[in-house]
Amino acid sequence: MPRILKDFLSRNGTGPGLVMLGLVLFWTVGLIILPQLSMLDFSFRPNLPPPEMGGPKDVYTLENYKYLIYGPEGGSQAYNTVDLMVFFRTLVAAACVTVFNLIICYPIAYYLGQTKGNHIRVFALMLIIPYWINEILRAFALRIIFGETGVLNTIFTGIGLFDTPFDFIRNDYALYAGLGYAYILLMIFPIYNVIESLDHNQIEAARDLGAPWWRIHWRVVIPYAKPGISSGCTMVFMLSAGALAAPQILGGPSSLWFTQLIYQQFNDSSDWPQGAAYAVVLLVTCVLLVLAVMRLFKVNMGDIGK
Amino acid sequence: MNLSFLRLSIWLYLAIFFAYLLGPLVIMSVTAFNSPSFPSATPWECLTFEWFSALFQDTRILNGIKNSLLIGAGTVVLSVTMGLAGALMLTQIWPKLRATYYTVIIAPILIPGVVLGISTLVFWDRINRMLGFGPDSLLSSGLFLTIVGQSTFIASYCMLVLVARLQRYDIALTEAALDLGATHAQAFRKVLLPFMRPAIASAAVLAFLASFENYNTTTFTFGEYPTLTIELAQKVRYGISPAISALAFIIVVLTVFAALANEATIRRRELVAAARRNATVAELSGGRVTLPGFLSGNTAAVLLVVVSIATIVVVGTATVYSPDQCIADVREQKRLEAEKRAEELRRKRDEERKLKAEQAPVTTAPSGSTGSSSFGGVFDPNALQGVPSEPEEEGGADSGFGGAFDPNTLQGSGN
Numbered sequence: 219m220p221r222i223l224k225d226f227l228s229r230n231g232t233g234p235g236l237v238m239l240g241l242v243l244f245w246t247v248g249l250i251i252l253p254q255l256s257m258l259d260f261s262f263r264p265n266l267p268p269p270e271m272g273g274p275k276d277v278y279t280l281e282n283y284k285y286l287i288y289g290p291e292g293g294s295q296a297y298n299t300v301d302l303m304v305f306f307r308t309l310v311a312a313a314c315v316t317v318f319n320l321i322i323c324y325p326i327a328y329y330l331g332q333t334k335g336n337h338i339r340v341f342a343l344m345l346i347i348p349y350w351i352n353e354i355l356r357a358f359a360l361r362i363i364f365g366e367t368g369v370l371n372t373i374f375t376g377i378g379l380f381d382t383p384f385d386f387i388r389n390d391y392a393l394y395a396g397l398g399y400a401y402i403l404l405m406i407f408p409i410y411n412v413i414e415s416l417d418h419n420q421i422e423a424a425r426d427l428g429a430p431w432w433r434i435h436w437r438v439v440i441p442y443a444k445p446g447i448s449s450g451c452t453m454v455f456m457l458s459a460g461a462l463a464a465p466q467i468l469g470g471p472s473s474l475w476f477t478q479l480i481y482q483q484f485n486d487s488s489d490w491p492q493g494a495a496y497a498v499v500l501l502v503t504c505v506l507l508v509l510a511v512m513r514l515f516k517v518n519m520g521d522i523g524k
Numbered sequence: 525m526n527l528s529f530l531r532l533s534i535w536l537y538l539a540i541f542f543a544y545l546l547g548p549l550v551i552m553s554v555t556a557f558n559s560p561s562f563p564s565a566t567p568w569e570c571l572t573f574e575w576f577s578a579l580f581q582d583t584r585i586l587n588g589i590k591n592s593l594l595i596g597a598g599t600v601v602l603s604v605t606m607g608l609a610g611a612l613m614l615t616q617i618w619p620k621l622r623a624t625y626y627t628v629i630i631a632p633i634l635i636p637g638v639v640l641g642i643s644t645l646v647f648w649d650r651i652n653r654m655l656g657f658g659p660d661s662l663l664s665s666g667l668f669l670t671i672v673g674q675s676t677f678i679a680s681y682c683m684l685v686l687v688a689r690l691q692r693y694d695i696a697l698t699e700a701a702l703d704l705g706a707t708h709a710q711a712f713r714k715v716l717l718p719f720m721r722p723a724i725a726s727a728a729v730l731a732f733l734a735s736f737e738n739y740n741t742t743t744f745t746f747g748e749y750p751t752l753t754i755e756l757a758q759k760v761r762y763g764i765s766p767a768i769s770a771l772a773f774i775i776v777v778l779t780v781f782a783a784l785a786n787e788a789t790i791r792r793r794e795l796v797a798a799a800r801r802n803a804t805v806a807e808l809s810g811g812r813v814t815l816p817g818f819l820s821g822n823t824a825a826v827l828l829v830v831v832s833i834a835t836i837v838v839v840g841t842a843t844v845y846s847p848d849q850c851i852a853d854v855r856e857q858k859r860l861e862a863e864k865r866a867e868e869l870r871r872k873r874d875e876e877r878k879l880k881a882e883q884a885p886v887t888t889a890p891s892g893s894t895g896s897s898s899f900g901g902v903f904d905p906n907a908l909q910g911v912p913s914e915p916e917e918e919g920g921a922d923s924g925f926g927g928a929f930d931p932n933t934l935q936g937s938g939n
Contacts, residue, residue: 222618226616229616230612230708231707231708231709231711231712232708233708233709234708234709234712235708237609238609238612238613239613241605241606241609241610242606242609242610242613244606245606245609245610245629245675245676245679246610246625246628246629249632249644249672249675249676249679250628250629250631250632250676251628252647253640253643253644253646253647253648253676254635254639254643256643256646256647256650257639257642257643257646257647260646260650322541325534325537326537326538326541329534329538339787341538341542343783343787344542344545344546345545346783347546347776347779347780347783348545348546348549350733350775350779350782350783351549351737351772351775351776351779352736352737352752352753352756352772352775353737353739353753354737354739354753354756354757354760355552355756355768355771355772355775356548356549357760358552358756358760358764358768358769358772359548359549359551359552359772360548361760361764362548362551362552362555362563362764362769363547363548363551369551399544399545399548402545452634453633453634456634456635456636457636459636460635460636460637460638460639460740461740462637462638462739462740462743463739463740463757466757466761467757467760467761477636477638477740480638480642481638481743484642484645484744490646493642494642494646497636497638497639497642497643500636500638500639501635501636501639504636505634508634
């Protein structure tokens with residue numbers, strides 16, 4: 219190991235090499251690995267006031283994880299149905315948002331990737347502009363549209379589709395539309411990047427051989443675009459499961475997102491270890507789900523982030 | 525036939541898609557100019573600019589912008605340097621470690637922002653306690669925590685941008701510099717850094733934007749430095765106002781400006797390059813290449829000029845325009861409408877009362893006789909029939925019995 223270090227320093231010069239090494243270590247160890255481990259450690263501890271931390275009461279316990287499953291001790295119910303329901307609802311809804319995004323983005327990505335011309339640049343610009351605008355403001359824009367006196371309700375009651383304004387927010391339609399809206403770009407760009415490199419002759423060949431358009435997509439384009447699709451899906455799933463702003467602004471008053479529970483534990487009940495435990499559960503579940511789906515579709519981890 | 529149908533459906537799909545993407549922003553921008561205090565595009569009432577002045581008087585928003593700029597600057601410096609170091613390391617790390625290392629530095633992109641915020645908060649809180657600092661030390665200040673928390677994942681974005689450029693770097697250039705006697709630091713500063721400059725610039729812009737709009741991580745770490753996004757989120761959650769639309773409109777316009785300016789310069793560079801390529805040798809050596817004008821063949825530049833002029837016109841109108849008259853008109857109209865509605869309601873109630881009055885004797889008679897014997901004389905069924913209105917007034921005054929007889933009497937007397 220020291221020989222590697224010496225090689226490294228002689229290749230980069232002692233000063234620059236040390237600076238580089240220091241920065242990388244600070245980032246990987248100090249900002250990525252240790253904080254995650256620290257959060258994991260914290261989630262196994264009881265909620266103590268600062269003076270008692272490190273004292274005799276500061277022992278490892280599974281209390282915080284038990285709370286998620288069984289609820290408060292001596293509670294009326296056998297399981298913590300409220301929190302568990304929120305948890306599963308979040309995962310299912312995030313998966314639905316991912317599938318929805320994939321369906322609406324795939325045609326766009328295919329079109330942008332396979333069409334040549336100047337207007338493609340205009341489209342790309344129009345895609346990017348909404349993403350330079352704050353996440354909160356985007357959610358706010360959707361709230362104006364979906365509100366009780368919002369544009370959609372005015373239009374729909376105006377043309378006589380509904381008699382009374384429909385409460386999109388209470389029924390969570392606004393939330394799903396907002397989450398889908400927030401992550402469109404993250405779905406389009408990975409798929410677009412891959413499809414752009416697909417040789418158009420392959421599609422022509424398939425067409426010449428008599429394949430209908432859906433079979434061309436099924437057998438030629440989609441298999442080729444699989445790394446892009448999986449990368450886009452992974453990002454959208456992780457981000458919508460971990461979204462906080464959209465559920466806070468667009469979510470109905472009776473339905474919570476799992477991240478909102480975590481937020482409440484940190485800010486309202488100031489039970490940090492409990493919140494850390496929930497965060498660990500969220501992170502581990504999402505990672506496992508993503509890995510399982512990637513295994514199912516035979517995609518490599520290295521393709522993510524390309 | 526079939527092909528044109530396909531083409532038509534593609535365009536329709538594109539139109540719907542971009543309506544979904546851009547429509548909300550357009551509608552939000554429109555609400556910034558409408559006068560109702562609840563942001564709405566319909567019904568259109570008055571053109572007003574008061575929400576912009578409301579925005580510029582909001583000290584919390586202004587303070588949020590200041591904090592955002594401060595945190596953004598810190599995040600740009602930290603994440604670009606870390607990203608550059610990480611990218612350089614990726615090119616020369618021990619091959620066996622490479623995959624693991626790549627997974628570690630790419631992971632923050634996939635970790636939910638909430639989790640990053642929590643882990644940053646918990647970790648630095650512990651470090652702070654281990655070092656024995658108080659709760660107001662640098663390590664627990666919102667500024668430090670937010671910069672560190674955001675840089676954790678923004679550095680990954682920067683790394684991706686920088687690696688893409690670094691892959692095209694010829695290491696022989698550095699070697700040549702070293703052979704010619706440069707120190708490592710000099711070779712880095714004079715050879716590698718200039719090569720990386722475009723990528724560093726785009727990484728810095730990306731980092732700043734990501735930092736500026738981050739919410740999930742910042743919401744756990746901001747402490748006493750609430751950023752613009754945090755302030756906005758709090759405003760949006762507890763009562764929304766068109767002043768937020770006004771801010772959004774400003775951001776939209778700035779974004780469009782930046783995008784168009786960027787497009788225009790790129791296109792300009794292409795046009796100039798094309799002109800040079802087409803020029804003859806004599807023209808080139810004489811330095812008399814006729815370069816195209818800034819606006820010719822450059823749609824983005826034309827649009828840029830149009831948008832600038834429109835902005836100037838709008839700002840000019842805003843300074844002289846006063847919507848007071850229109851707002852007064854709308855208020856008057858609303859008052860009239862409300863009056864009309866009240867009038868209608870009154871008429872309906874009168875009719876009801878008349879109807880009730882006709883039925884009144886029938887309903888009151890039995891209860892009057894059975895309910896209380898002492899009132900029996902007053903509520904004599906025969907007397908009631910003669911003067912229907914009088915006992916009703918009495919019934920309204922005497923809550924104990926009047927209410928029991930007929931619920932509408934109270935309403936009638938209140939009229």
